[in-house]
Amino acid sequence: MKISRITLREINLSLVTPFETSFGRTTDRRILLVEVDAGGISGWAECVAGEKPFYSPETVETAWHIMRGFLWPALKGREFSAAADIWGLLEHVRGHNMAKGGVEAAVWDAEAKHKGMPLWKLIGGMRDEISCGVSIGIKASVEELVGAVERELGAGYQRIKIKIKPGKDIEQVEAIRRRFPSVRLMVDANSAYTLEEWPLLKRLEAFYLMMIEQPLGWDDLFSHVELQRKLETPICLDECIHTFEHARAAIALGACRIINIKLGRVGGFREAIRIHDLCRENQIPVWCGGMLESGIGRAHNIALSTLENFSLPGDVTASKRYWAEDIIEPEVEVTRQGTIRVPMTAGVGFAPRLDRIEKLTVNKEVLS
Numbered sequence: 222m223k224i225s226r227i228t229l230r231e232i233n234l235s236l237v238t239p240f241e242t243s244f245g246r247t248t249d250r251r252i253l254l255v256e257v258d259a260g261g262i263s264g265w266a267e268c269v270a271g272e273k274p275f276y277s278p279e280t281v282e283t284a285w286h287i288m289r290g291f292l293w294p295a296l297k298g299r300e301f302s303a304a305a306d307i308w309g310l311l312e313h314v315r316g317h318n319m320a321k322g323g324v325e326a327a328v329w330d331a332e333a334k335h336k337g338m339p340l341w342k343l344i345g346g347m348r349d350e351i352s353c354g355v356s357i358g359i360k361a362s363v364e365e366l367v368g369a370v371e372r373e374l375g376a377g378y379q380r381i382k383i384k385i386k387p388g389k390d391i392e393q394v395e396a397i398r399r400r401f402p403s404v405r406l407m408v409d410a411n412s413a414y415t416l417e418e419w420p421l422l423k424r425l426e427a428f429y430l431m432m433i434e435q436p437l438g439w440d441d442l443f444s445h446v447e448l449q450r451k452l453e454t455p456i457c458l459d460e461c462i463h464t465f466e467h468a469r470a471a472i473a474l475g476a477c478r479i480i481n482i483k484l485g486r487v488g489g490f491r492e493a494i495r496i497h498d499l500c501r502e503n504q505i506p507v508w509c510g511g512m513l514e515s516g517i518g519r520a521h522n523i524a525l526s527t528l529e530n531f532s533l534p535g536d537v538t539a540s541k542r543y544w545a546e547d548i549i550e551p552e553v554e555v556t557r558q559g560t561i562r563v564p565m566t567a568g569v570g571f572a573p574r575l576d577r578i579e580k581l582t583v584n585k586e587v588l589s
């Protein structure tokens with residue numbers, strides 16, 4: 222295989238409801254789409270870098286800069302035998318996993334199309350239906366939050382995750398527990414607490430949460446080790462795990478008992494699969510996180526979620542929870558049982574709607 226061209230497009234899409242986390246509020250997404258032309262076949266993916274460097278250091282601009290200036294020159298004219306080789310060609314660029322992951326995932330889509338097989342089968346997936354949970358943002362009032370939980374449970378979702386931050390934590394969790402005593406419930410703090418605040422996190426144990434996601438510093442494994450020693454509830458790491466080596470350290474040190482794997486955060490499928498396999502060998506369950514993706518990123522998350530050790534419901538949900546109209550055909554739908562049926566068509570299995578994408582495009586660059 223060889224890549225003859227990469228097309229970068231930024232499209233702007235408004236969320237149907239604003240999404241608030243401890244690091245900020247998002248109402249409109251700037252979505253960076255990557256299209257690779259590999260032997261006449263188009264592969265698509267989404268680079269999940271954010272508008273602002275508040276979740277991770279990358280942004281739409283840094284990703285664009287790295288892809289144009291460093292990733293494309295490393296790939297241009299290069300022969301490779303499979304998408305799994307892309308990571309090695311890009312490894313000399315340090316960090317910038319979301320930029321790398323966007324390009325790499327697009328090549329996986331192209332390879333699967335080339336072979337006429339679904340991407341999830343190409344990566345070694347073993348289930349044709351995945352379990353779905355939802356991530357619910359911080360709300361202005363407890364009533365609004367409980368209403369949102371009720372709606373999502375009504376739609377069939379199998380587990381509820383709520384975003385928390387200091388001052389929006391105990392009361393919120395308590396209210397949900399009182400109303401829904403047996404729902405599978407977890408919280409995600411996106412690094413909003415310090416180790417000194419551990420007694421407050423300890424109080425959350427009264428509400429038998431499945432896990433507490435990323436309570437402490439975004440790159441602070443050490444404090445999570447201390448915290449996990451104090452808590453019965455499993456800690457799940459998200460932000461902290463941006464490489465295979467970080468996953469290995471987190472597991473060996475006891476910084477967490479569960480890992481959220483995001484394709485973009487770890488640099489694409491090859492690294493996601495390595496981390497998945499490492500976790501499986503160490504009895505660490507994993508689940509697939511989300512980054513408010515359009516349908517294109519969502520489609521890749523569905524494929525990833527079919528791997529064996531994705532044994533907990535992920536943040537992979539229906540298109541309509543985020544978008545009035547998605548950019549793929551068909552849209553992602555969730556069954557009444559809170560599952561997504563995995564597509565059987567070649568590649569990622571959801572086709573980009575080119576006319577709609579062109580209309581939404583605000584910035585485009587062809588690298589060739």
Ligand code: OSB
Binds near residue numbers: 537538
């Ligand atoms: O921490 O999992 C996170 C969204 C943006 C950035 C970080 C996170 C999230 C979510 C939303 O929780 C997941 C989704 O796409 O539904």
Ligand code: MG
Binds near residue numbers: 434435460510
């Ligand atoms: Mg998270």
